[in-house]
Amino acid sequence: MALKDTLKNLFGKAQESAAEAAEKARPMMEKAKETAAEAAEKAKPMMEKAKEAASEVADKAKGAGESAAAKAGDAAQTMADKTAEAAEAVAEVTDETER
Numbered sequence: 001m002a003l004k005d006t007l008k009n010l011f012g013k014a015q016e017s018a019a020e021a022a023e024k025a026r027p028m029m030e031k032a033k034e035t036a037a038e039a040a041e042k043a044k045p046m047m048e049k050a051k052e053a054a055s056e057v058a059d060k061a062k063g064a065g066e067s068a069a070a071k072a073g074d075a076a077q078t079m080a081d082k083t084a085e086a087a088e089a090v091a092e093v094t095d096e097t098e099r
Helices: 002-098
Strands: none
Touching: none
16 A cells, blocks of 8 residues: 555656646746747748738739730741741742743
8 A cells, every 4th residue: 555655645646746847837938928929929920921912923924924925926927927938038049040
C-alpha cells in the first residue's frame, strides 16, 4: 500500500504542477492572441496597398504584352509583304530571262 500511496502522491503533485503552469501561461496566451490580432489589423492596409499595386503591375504587363503582340503581328505582316514583293520581282526577272 505504501507504494500505491507514493505513486498517487507523485501523480497528484504532477497534476497540480501542470495545472499551476497552465494557469500561469493563460495570461501570456491571451496577450499573444491580442498582439497577433493587433498585428493582423495593422497589416490589413499594407496588404490592400500591395494587392492594388500588384493589380496595377498586372494590368500594365497585360497592356505591354498586347502591344508587343501587335508589333510582332505588324512585323510579320511586313515580312510577308516583302517576301511577296521579292517573289514577284524574281518571277518578273525569270520571265524576262526566259524570253
